[in-house]
Amino acid sequence: MIYLKGSGSLKEALGAYPLTEDLNGATCVVLELPENRSELAALPEGVPVWVVITGMLSLAEMKEIQAVGAKPVALSQLTAELSQYTESQRNPAVAIFEDDLYLKGPEMAGESSRQLAVGRKTRKNSQCHVAISFSTAGGVGKTFLSLNLAVCTALKGIDAVALDLDLRSSELDFAAGLVDPENRKKVIDKKARVPRDGWMTLANWRGFPRDNLKESILRHSSGLYVVPAYPTINTEIPGHEIEELICTLTESFDLVMIDGGLDFAQPHIRTALTLADTIFLVADQEIKSLGKVREFLALAGPNLKQKSKLVINMVNPQGYFAPDEVASRLQYNEYASIRMDRQGVNTARRSRRATVQMKGSPAGEDVWQIAYQQLPFSFSGANRPDSRASLWGRLKTLLCIWKGKRRIKA
Ligand SMILES: Nc1ncnc2c1ncn2[C@@H]1O[C@H](COP(=O)(O)OP(=O)(O)OP(=O)(O)O)[C@@H](O)[C@H]1O
Ligand SMILES: [Mg+2]
Known part of the structure; x- marks a missing residue:
């Protein structure tokens, strides 16, 4: 159940998903910002939050979003994110590693992140x-x-x-x-x-x-x-x-x-x-x-x-x-x-x-x-030749060879 606060177009985009008016009964939250900024303060713990940003935000507002762990997402990507999340809830063992949600920064939505996922x-x-x-x-x-x-x-x-x-x-x-x-x-x-x-x-x-x-x-x-x-x-x-x-x-x-x-x-x-x-x-x-x-x-x-x-x-x-x-x-x-x-x-x-x-x-x-x-x-290669230790090693080897030759001659 999604707790949604946003404009008509956002509600329309999420028409296929079950919505709830009860924040505490929600399994995830979607907020359109900056209009619904006040909602950030009342979010329950442990519930994933996506924010769709449709206006200018101040630095303080951006920090507030970060502080509550909300994930900024483009409207075009929102349904994909929600489907992946719903799937991960249904089948957590697969989702932890085999989705690519975690690789996506806000600037990496869409096809490029799919390439990164592989x-x-x-x-x-x-x-x-x-x-x-x-x-x-x-x-x-x-x-x-x-x-x-x-x-x-x-x-x-x-x-x-x-x-x-x-x-x-x-x-x-x-x-x-x-x-x-x-x-x-x-x-x-x-x-x-x-x-x-x-x-x-x-x-x-x-x-x-x-x-x-x-x-x-x-x-x-x-x-x-x-x-x-x-x-x-x-x-x-x-x-x-x-x-x-x-x-x-x-x-x-x-x-x-x-x-x-x-x-x-x-x-x-x-x-x-x-x-x-x-x-x-x-x-x-x-x-x-x-x-x-x-x-x-x-x-x-x-x-x-x-x-x-x-x-x-x-x-x-x-x-x-x-x-x-x-x-x-x-x-x-x-x-x-x-x-x-x-x-x-x-x-x-x-x-x-x-x-x-x-x-x-x-x-x-x-x-x-x-x-x-x-x-x-x-x-099978020899030890790294360019360290001081191996330079000394090579000198020692040369010395041994030289000594060996002398012994053979003797
Ligand atoms: N085969 C071994 N025999 C003896 N001591 C070992 C052996 N392997 C590791 N140690 C020692 O055990 C201690 C713990 O090892 P290490 O720090 O590598 O573990 P770690 O899994 O990285 O720990 P952490 O979870 O804290 O990162 C270290 O002091 C390390 O030198
Ligand atoms: Mg360690």
Whole structure:
């Protein structure tokens, strides 16, 4: 039932929908503004509101619309929006991800948003692989996995960027050992490459020239480029904004690896999940996180599930469920696992490197396996040649060869 306040033409456009005069009994609200502005103050919580703007609005009025979470929509698009909403109410499991409502900004109505909805096809560089590490459970290793997979790729000389989209606990740059956790503007990784005039973050990326993007991105000693999510943006980022950022990154990189956090209700996370080629769905062996991941899978719909790979992290014999049981409860036939490895993870942290850079680390070895098996790159190439470390490595190799020759001669 729609609570509608507007002109005759609006009422006519919605003639096919059931209307109600009772605001509290309404399932959604449509208001024509600015005439019915006073109604904004009395809206009940949790009810979706669309506003059709047919006159000039002041900045204060625009802010008021934003504050109540109302969605501006063109009259020509209103019935399409309402039909999609009604359908989503009838069949929520499909609607959460398989409609494209969330990708539409007010300026992106109509056909262009439909193209965006298919996501991958609009990416300029179809060669670039977009992967996201995601889980609805907290603390299971999403950041750990995204960072370490991206470092594996970078160490093999492939252009990789790690993008932090976890606004709730954005920590990719700490996890990489790049910056001081107390002061994120202070780079503590001595081998990092730091752009002279500040570096790109999720908050300021539009301020940097796009033609030479890499020059504006912080670069870890492994060769991995990192786009942190600070200064903390605690408001929602619209889906189309993130679509644009991801597309921009795909133009310069072969891998965009996203730390997706856990909140799939956020439009930017849903957009990233939709755009990704591979979703690494991270779980551990605990009953609580299993429940949360199951909840997500029930809502995700088949498209997302199809491109997801289950990764069971921090595997240890004391875990509540055995890894096979975790997989079968989540209805995956296959899964990858990463062993619990506090020592490897902590040593890496102390030396400001990723766990995959630690020789003999069980967790590091497991992530390398995942990178080899699940990422679409040939990892046979040599390590990145342009870092200081590998220059030294090459000198050492030359020295060894020279010593070897001397030994043979002797
Ligand atoms: N295989 C592992 N062995 C040991 N420690 C690990 C392993 N994987 C991750 N950790 C550690 O567990 C902690 C949680 O991992 P991480 O921060 O990556 O989880 P998250 O899912 O990103 O958490 P959040 O939900 O807060 O974003 C970190 O201290 C990380 O270093
Ligand atoms: Mg995290």
